[in-house]
Every structure is written in structure tokens, then in C-alpha cells.
Amino acid sequence: xxxxxxxxxxxxxxxxxxxxxxxxxxxxxxxxxxxxxxxxxxxxxxxxxxxxxxxxxxxxxxxxxxxxxxxxxxxxxxxxxxxxxxxxxxxxxxxxxxxxxxxxxxxxxxxxxxxxxxxxxxxxxxxxxxxxxxxxxxxxxxxxxxxxxxxxxxxxxxxxxxxxxxxxxxxxxxxxxxxxxxxxxxxxxxxxxxxxxxxxxxxxxxxxxxxxxxxxxxxxxxxxxxxxxxxxxxxxxxxxxxxxxxxxxxxxxxxxxxxxxxxxxxxxxxxxxxxxxxxxxxxxxxxxxxxxxxxxxxxxxxxxxxxxxxxxxxxxxxxxxxxxxxxxxxxxxxxxxxxxxxxxxxxxxxxxxxxxxxxxxxxxxxxxxxxxxxxxxxxxxxxxxxxxxxxxxxxxxxxxxxxxxxxxxxxxxxxxxxxxxxxxxxxxxxxxxxxxxxxxxxxxxxxxxxxxxxxxxxxxxxxxxxxxxxxxxxxxxxxxxxxxxxxxxxxxx
Numbered sequence: 086x087x088x089x090x091x092x093x094x095x096x097x098x099x100x101x102x103x104x105x106x107x108x109x110x111x112x113x114x115x116x117x118x119x120x121x122x123x124x125x126x127x128x129x130x131x132x133x134x135x136x137x138x139x140x141x142x143x144x145x146x147x148x149x150x151x152x153x154x155x156x157x158x159x160x161x162x163x164x165x166x167x168x169x170x171x172x173x174x175x176x177x178x179x180x181x182x183x184x185x186x187x188x189x190x191x192x193x194x195x196x197x198x199x200x201x202x203x204x205x206x207x208x209x210x211x212x213x214x215x216x217x218x219x220x221x222x223x224x225x226x227x228x229x230x231x232x233x234x235x236x237x238x239x240x241x242x243x244x245x246x247x248x249x250x251x252x253x254x255x256x257x258x259x260x261x262x263x264x265x266x267x268x269x270x271x272x273x274x275x276x277x278x279x280x281x282x283x284x285x286x287x288x289x290x291x292x293x294x295x296x297x298x299x300x301x302x303x304x305x306x307x308x309x310x311x312x313x314x315x316x317x318x319x320x321x322x323x324x325x326x327x328x329x330x331x332x333x334x335x336x337x338x339x340x341x342x343x344x345x346x347x348x349x350x351x352x353x354x355x356x357x358x359x360x361x362x363x364x365x366x367x368x369x370x371x372x373x374x375x376x377x378x379x380x381x382x383x384x385x386x387x388x389x390x391x392x393x394x395x396x397x398x399x400x401x402x403x404x405x406x407x408x409x410x411x412x413x414x415x416x417x418x419x420x421x422x423x424x425x426x427x428x429x430x431x432x433x434x435x436x437x438x439x440x441x442x443x444x445x446x447x448x449x450x451x452x453x454x455x456x457x458x459x460x461x462x463x464x465x466x467x468x469x470x471x472x473x474x475x476x477x478x479x480x481x482x483x484x485x486x487x488x489x490x491x492x493x494x495x496x497x498x499x500x501x502x503x504x505x506x507x508x509x510x511x512x513x514x515x516x517x518x519x520x521x522x523x524x525x526x527x528x529x530x531x532x533x534x535x536x537x538x539x540x541x542x543x544x545x546x547x548x549x550x551x552x553x554x555x556x557x558x559x560x561x562x563x564x565x566x567x568x569x570x571x572x573x574x575x576x577x578x
Contacts, residue, residue, distance in 0.1 A: 126302060138326050138329070138330055139330045139333065139334065139476055139477050139480060139483065140329050140330050140332065140333040141333075142333060142337070142419065142475060142477060143333050143336060143337075143522075143524055143565075148520055148523045148524070149523065149524040149525075149526060149535065150523060150524070150525055150526075151525070151526060151527070151528035151529075151533075151535070152283070152525040152526065152527060152528070153527070153528070153529050155282060155283070156280055156281070156282050157280060157281055157282075157283075157525050157564065157566060158278060158279070158280040159278070159279055159280070159566065159568060160276040160277070160278050160279075161276060161277050161278075161279065161568065161569060162276055163274075163275050163276060163277055166255065166256065167197055167198060167255060167256040167272070168253070168254070168255035168256075169184045169185075169253065169254045169255070170253045171185075171251060171253075172184045172185075172251070172252050172253065172254045173249060173250065173251055173252065174245060174246055174247065174248050174249065174250045174252060175235070175248065175249075179245070180218075180221070180237050180238050180239060180245060181231070181235055181236070181237050182206070182235065182236050182237075182238060182252065182254060183232075183234055183235055184196055184198070184234045184235070184236065184254065185234040195225075196223065196224055196225045196233055196234050196235075196236070197225065197272045198220055198223050198225070198236050198254075198256060199220065199223055199225065199226065199268060200220050200221060200222060200223055200226060201219065201220060201259050201260060201261050201265075201268070202219070202220045202256050202258070202259045203217065203218070203219050203220070203256070203257055203258045203259055203260055204217075204218050204219075204220060204236075204238060204254050204255060204256050204257065205217055205218075205253075205254070205255055205257055206218055206238065206240075206245060206246075206252050206253075206254055207252060207253040207254075207255075208246045208250060208252055209251070209252075209253070214243065214246065216240050216242075216243045216244070216245060216246075217240065217241045217242070217243075217257075218238035218239055218240045218241065218245075219238065219239055219241065219260055220236055220237070220238055221237045221238065221239050222236065222237040223235075223236045223237075224236065236254075279386070279568075281376060281377045281525075281564045281565065281566060282341075282376055282564055283376065283525065283526070283527055283562045283563050283564040284335065284339065284375070284376045284562070284563070284564065285560065285561075285562045286328075286331055286332060286335055286560070286561050286562070286563070287558070287559060287560050288324060288327070288328040288331065288558075288559045289324075289556060289557065289558050289559065290320060290321050290324040290556075290557040291554055291555070291556050291557075292317040292320065292321070292544075292554060292555050293544075293553060293554045294542075294543070294544040294553040294554060294555070295553075296316070296317055297315065297317050297544055297545065297555060299315070299316065299317075300314050300315070301314045301315065301316040302314070303316070303319075305318050305319035305322075317555075321557055324557065324559070325538070325557075325559065328559045328561075329536075332536070332561050332563065333477075334477070334483070335376070335378065336376070336378050336379065336524065336563065336564070336565040337378050337379045337380060337477065337565075338378050338380060339375060339376040339377060339378030339381065339564075339565070340375050340376075340377065340378060340381045341374075341375040341376065341377050341381070342374035342375040376564045376565070377564075377565070377567070378565060379499065379522070379565060379567060380496065380499075380575065382565070382567035382570050382573075383499065383567070383570055383573045383574070383575040384575060385570075386567070386570035386571065387567075387570040387571060387572070387573040387574065387575060388406055388410070388571070388573065388574045388575070389574075389575045389577060390402070390403060390406075390574055390575070390576050390577065391577045391578070392577075392578070393424065393497050393498075393576040393577065393578075394427060395424055395426075395427025395428045395430070395431055396427070396431060397431055400428075400431065400465060401465075403500070403574055404465060404466055404468060406574070407468065407572070407574075410571045410572050411502075411569065411571065411572050413502040413503070413569075413572050414467060414468055414469060415468075415469045415471075415502070415503040416468065416469070416470050416471070416500050416501065416502050416503060417470075417471050417472075417473075417500070417501045417502075417503055418470055418471065418472035418473070418498060418499075418500050418501075419472075419473060419474075419475035419478075419498055419499050419501065420472060420473070420474060420475060420478070420497065420498035420576070421474070421475065421478035421479055421484075421485060421496075421497055421498060422474055422478075422479050422485075423497075424497040424498050424576065425472060425473075425474050425498075428472060432463055470500075471503075475498065475499075478496060478497070478498065484496065495577065495578050496575065496576065496577055496578075497576040497577060497578060498576040499573065499574065499575055499576065500573060500574035500576070501521070501522055501573055502521050502569065502572040502573065503520075521567070521568045521569045521572065521573075522565070522566070522567055522568070522573075523565075523566050523568075524563055524564070524565055524566070525563060525564055525565075525566055526561065526562060526563040527562040527563070534560065534561060534562040534563075535561060535563070536559075536561050537558075537559070537560045537561065538557065538558065538559050538560075539557075539558050540555060540556065540557055540558070541556045541558065542554045542555050542556045545557075
């Protein structure tokens with residue numbers, strides 16, 4: 086009588102063949118868990134991409150302050166002196182200049198030039214002229230026959246350009262006869278308001294209760310410096326780090342949605358319902374999508390330098406523009422690697438590094454402090470610049486290191502003024518000095534939404550539901566304020 090074993094044949098196989106029923110597989114194949122030799126396992130992960138986090142840029146250049154509203158509004162001074170850069174000589178009569186151009190153009194806001202003011206009428210081009218004139222009549226004076234945006238001027242010497250010529254007009258003074266009465270009109274100070282709105286940024290990490298008790302092969306380090314072999318600690322920590330990067334990247338890349346813009350998929354009638362269903366936005370709030378980030382603010386209200394090559398002539402063009410905008414003497418450059426090297430080459434080609442000497446004024450003239458923050462300073466003209474490499478523009482997972490995507494409209498770097506402005510803070514109840522670039526986050530005595538994290542479920546110390554898992558939630562509500570954007574420069578390929 087033959088013996089039939091309950092658990093299979095007892096006849097040994099001439100070949101050792103792994104099978105799911107006979108062996109515990111570690112990784113399959115050659116890495117069989119049950120092999121007779123103990124493998125050499127490295128318990129520490131290799132940092133093949135170095136420090137993978139991208140945040141820190143905004144903390145370096147600005148401040149973070151609370152806000153208690155859905156919107157932050159600030160006012161910026163307009164120019165002190167009167168100038169119209171898109172005026173045209175008019176065919177209707179000699180000496181008549183139309184200050185405005187098309188409706189809605191910047192120069193059509195108001196005519197503030199009065200009779201007896203003295204102006205310079207500048208003609209561009211190769212045959213540029215600058216004719217000094219006195220204003221005889223102005224459309225801003227009651228009873229004038231001129232249109233609101235018209236003035237009539239009389240040259241002291243020379244002649245006005247031909248009709249239909251685009252000219253620049255600016256006031257340099259006035260002249261009145263003896264025994265004359267006062268000025269007929271006055272100039273009322275004005276300002277321009279800007280605003281931004283915070284967005285809610287969220288993320289979540291979930292791990293089952295069983296996996297929180299699972300011991301792994303790789304040693305991981307928690308944020309508090311402790312280490313162990315619980316893999317979920319690494320996953321949770323990376324989720325947190327990635328979320329912190331998102332907080333900064335959102336404020337750099339963010340844009341306000343234009344509901345009426347052509348091609349806006351979210352607001353197309355056929356897609357509205359699907360968009361609202363999938364995102365949670367509804368007809369009451371979908372028009373409020375987005376927030377104005379750094380790149381969008383500079384593009385809309387600042388200066389964009391295209392085809393920047395890091396040459397001295399390019400840099401001097403930027404200096405000329407800074408002269409026209411406010412002449413903030415200390416500025417910070419955050420650059421991609423190629424642009425940083427171009428500037429290094431430009432500086433090295435000069436008689437001394439820094440073209441006018443090395444400066445560290447914004448770092449209290451401490452070279453050590455500047456170098457510790459990876460900045461190098463140099464002077465050109467009356468300006469001090471502090472440059473550093475911006476990882477966000479170099480990292481292959483964001484905007485860097487792929488030649489097929491780093492040409493054309495891509496970004497080489499940003500120039501950010503190091504100045505501050507004095508404002509009254511309603512929350513703090515005092516005047517504070519505030520950087521031109523800073524972050525506002527929602528906070529009150531009830532809830533601080535700068536960076537929230539909490540745990541739900543029934544694992545990890547939380548007992549909020551019968552879910553056998555640990556849910557780690559992250560949330561922040563914030564926006565960026567780019568004040569005096571006319572002093573910022575966006576450098577593009």
C-alpha cells in the first residue's frame with residue numbers, strides 16, 4: 086500500500102524550485118528570503134537627489150503675517166511729477182496736443198496740466214527733439230473750448246513736431262506775469278489700489294493600522310530626530326515636506342482665473358457641471374479661483390526682461406529701468422544655474438570682481454553672513470546686488486534641467502528689491518516695516534491657518550472614528566503680496 090502524504094509528495098526534487106507554497110519571497114528571484122546566505126542590506130537610503138525640498142525662498146526674502154479677511158488690499162503711491170508718455174499732436178490746430186490715446190490707456194486717467202505750466206515736448210526717434218513750451222489753455226479748466234484731454238502749448242523756441250506724432254509731455258515748472266492771480270486748479274494726490282486673495286491648500290496621508298505596526302528593513306528618521314524601522318514615518322514625513330513645498334510653489338506660480346478668458350476649460354458652459362462636481366467649487370465661488378503669484382504679479386505690474394544673457398549690456402539695461410522706477414539701491418537676484426554662471430563670467434571679465442567692489446550692505450556688511458546664506462554681492466553704478474542660485478529653477482522635477490523646456494518663455498531668474506515699507510497693522514495694532522514681498526495667511530484667535538496638521542481615525546493617538554487607519558491632514562490658507570512690483574524684474578530666456 087502506497088503512502089499518500091497529506092501535504093504533498095515527500096519525494097525530493099532533484100532541483101530546488103521556489104514556489105509560493107514553500108518559500109517566503111523577499112523580493113522574488115535571486116533575492117529569495119529563504120536562501121541559505123544572509124544578504125548584506127544597507128539600512129540607510131541613498132540620497133540620490135540630495136536635499137529634495139524646494140521651499141525656503143519666500144522665508145529668505147520676506148515675512149509672514151496674519152490676516153483676517155478673504156482679501157488683502159494695499160495702496161501704492163503714484164508718481165509725484167506729471168508726465169504723459171503717449172501723447173499725440175493733433176491735426177485740428179497748431180499747438181494742440183492730445184494727452185490721451187485709446188480709451189482705457191494709462192495716460193487717459195486725467196488731465197492735470199494747467200495754463201501757465203511749462204512743459205517739455207519730447208519727440209522720439211533718430212531726429213529726437215525736446216521743445217520747451219508754456220501752456221496757454223487746458224481742457225481741465227472750466228470754460229475751455231478744448232476737450233478734457235487736450236492742452237494748447239506755445240514753444241519758447243523751435244517748433245513742435247508734425248501732426249499725428251507720438252510725443253512725451255512732462256511738466257517742469259510754471260511762469261506767471263506780474264500782478265497775476267493764483268493757479269486756477271490744483272492737483273489732487275492719487276493712489277493705485279491692488280489686492281490679492283488667499284487660497285486653501287490641502288494634502289493628506291493615510292496609513293492602515295496594520296501598517297503602522299509593520300517593521301521594515303530600511304531605517305527611517307522622523308522629524309524630531311528619532312529613527313526606527315516603521316516605514317509610515319518616512320511616508321508621513323515626505324508628505325509634510327512636499328506640502329511645505331506646495332505652499333511656496335503655489336505663491337510663486339499662482340494665477341487668478343479669468344472666467345471670460347477664451348479657452349478656459351473650467352468656465353466653459355459644457356464643462357462647468359463636471360468641474361464643480363469634481364472640485365467642489367460651485368457657481369457662487371468658482372469665479373474666485375486662483376491667487377496672484379510672484380511670476381504673475383511681475384508679468385502684470387513689473388518688468389520682464391527677455392533674452393537675458395548675463396552680459397554687461399543686459400545688466401546695464403536693467404539698471405536703466407531701475408533708475409526710472411524708484412532707484413531702490415539694494416536688490417536680490419535669484420537665478421537658475423546658467424544665468425548665475427553668465428553673471429559670474431561677466432564679473433570675472435572686469436578688472437575686479439564686482440565691477441565696483443563687493444558689497445554686503447543688506448547683510449549688515451558681513452561677508453560671512455552673506456556667504457553662509459549662499460549669496461555673493463557686487464556693485465554696479467549706485468546699486469548693490471546679491472545673487473544666489475534658486476533651486477526651484479534648477480530642479481528637474483520643477484522648472485529646471487531640461488533643454489527642451491527651458492527656452493522661449495521660461496524663466497531665468499527674478500530680481501527682488503530688498504526695501505521695506507511702513508504700514509499700520511490692524512492685528513498687531515502698531516506700525517511695522519514690511520518687505521515689498523511678503524506672505525499673508527489667515528489667522529484669528531479661533532483658528533491659525535498658517536500651517537495646520539491634525540490626525541483623524543483610530544490609529545496614532547486619534548480616536549475620532551472607527552476607521553482602522555491614521556489620516557494625517559495638512560491645510561494652509563495664504564496668499565502673496567507683491568508690493569511696488571514696478572521695481573521687480575522677471576528674467577526670461
